[in-house]
Amino acid sequence: MELIQRPRRLRGSEVLRKMVRETRMDKSSLIYPLFVKEGTGIEEEIPSMEGQYRYSIDRLPYELERLSKAGVGSIMLFGIPEHKDEVGSGAYAEDGIVQTALREAKKQFPDLYYITDVCMCEYTSHGHCGVLCGHDVENDATLELLAKTALSHVEAGADMVAPSDMMDGRVRAIRECLDSHGHKNTPIMSYAVKYASAFYGPFRDAAGSAPSFGDRKSYQMDFHNRREGMKEALTDIEEGADIIMVKPAMSYLDIISEVSKATNVPVAAYSVSGEYAMVKAAAKMGWIDEERIICEMAVGTYRAGAQIYITYFAKELAKFMDEGRIG
Ligand code: PBG
Secondary structure (H helix, E strand, O other): OOOOOOHHHHHOOHHHHHHOOOOOOOHHHEEEEEEEEOOOOOEEEEOOEEEEEEEEOOOHHHHHHHHHHHOOOEEEEEEEOOOOEOOOHHHOOOOOHHHHHHHHHHHHOOOOEEEEEEOOOOOEOOOOOOOEEOOEEOHHHHHHHHHHHHHHHHHOOOOEEEEOOOOOOHHHHHHHHHHHOOOOOOOEEEEEEEEOOHHHHHHHHHHOOOOOOOOOOOOOEOOOOOHHHHHHHHHHHHHOOOEEEEEOOHHHHHHHHHHHHHOOOOEEEEEOHHHHHHHHHHHHOOOOOHHHHHHHHHHHHHHHOOOEEEEOOHHHHHHHHHOOOOO
16 A cells, blocks of 8 residues: 555654654743742641642742742742631732732742732632622622732732632723833733633632632633633733633633634633642542643643643643653
C-alpha cells in the first residue's frame, strides 16, 4: 500500500515531537491562589485541599519565598477574616486581612505580582457575594462596596484586581472608581464567565464562605449555557475589563475556546478547588499518575485557548516545565 499521508512520521522521536508541538507554555503565565488568614502563627492545611494551606501574615513570607524560588511570579490573594457582618465591611477595611497582607508582602517581596480576588462572600455573615435585600442579593447596592474593596486593595499595593462576585456592572463601577482615584493603569481581570459550580466546594471549606441559605444561582451562571458566556465576556470588555477569566476550567474547555475566538483580550482559566481535590484524592488512592494528570489538564486548558492559568498546582507545573517534562 502506498500511503502518502503518514502522521506518525512526526511522532517518531522526542526531538521531533517537541519541534512540532502546537501548545507551548511558560511559567510566566501561571497564577497561584493563596489564602491569607487573620491571626498569627497559622499555617494550617486545608482538609479538602491537601497540600494547600491557610497562612497568617507572619507565615506568608515562607510561602512567597517558595513561590519566588519556583519561578511562579504571580499570586492571587484571598482573605479569611476573623469577623464577618451583614455588609462584609472587612472586605474594604483599610486594615482588612488582604490589605494588611499586601502591605507586608510587597515590602518583603516587591518583585512578585499581586492580584486580589474582589468579592464579599468571605466577609459577609450570610456568605453571599453581595448585600442582601430580604433573601435577594442586591445588585446595585453591592457595586459601590465592590468598588470600595477594589480601591482599598489597590491603595494597599495590589497590582491587579479580579472581581469574582458576578454582579452586573461591577467592572464599570470598579473601573470608574479606580480611575477617579488616580489608578488608571491598574488592570482588571474579570471573572466574567463564572458558572454556579459544585467544583467550588473545597474552596468554600477553605475560606469559610459557603452561603448560609440558598445558593449562588441568581448571580453565577447556569452551566447549561454557552452563548450567555459570550454575552458576559463581551459586556465586561465593554465595561473595561483587560483580561477575561473563565471558571472552572476542566469541564469548560468549550467555553475557553469560544471566548478566546470571540474576543481579542487575554483569556485566563481558573482550575478550581474541586479539580485540585479530585486529582489529589485519586492520586492518594494510587488510581492515577498525579504528575501526568496535572500536565494533561494544564496543556488541555492552554490548547483550548487560555493564555493565563490560575492553578493550585502552579509550583508543580513550574518545576515540570523547568525539567522539560512539559511545555
Ligand atoms: C469568591 C470566589 C470563589 C472562588 C473564587 N472566588 C468561590 C465561590 O464563588 O463560591 C472559587 C475558587 C475555587 O474553587 O478554587 N466568590
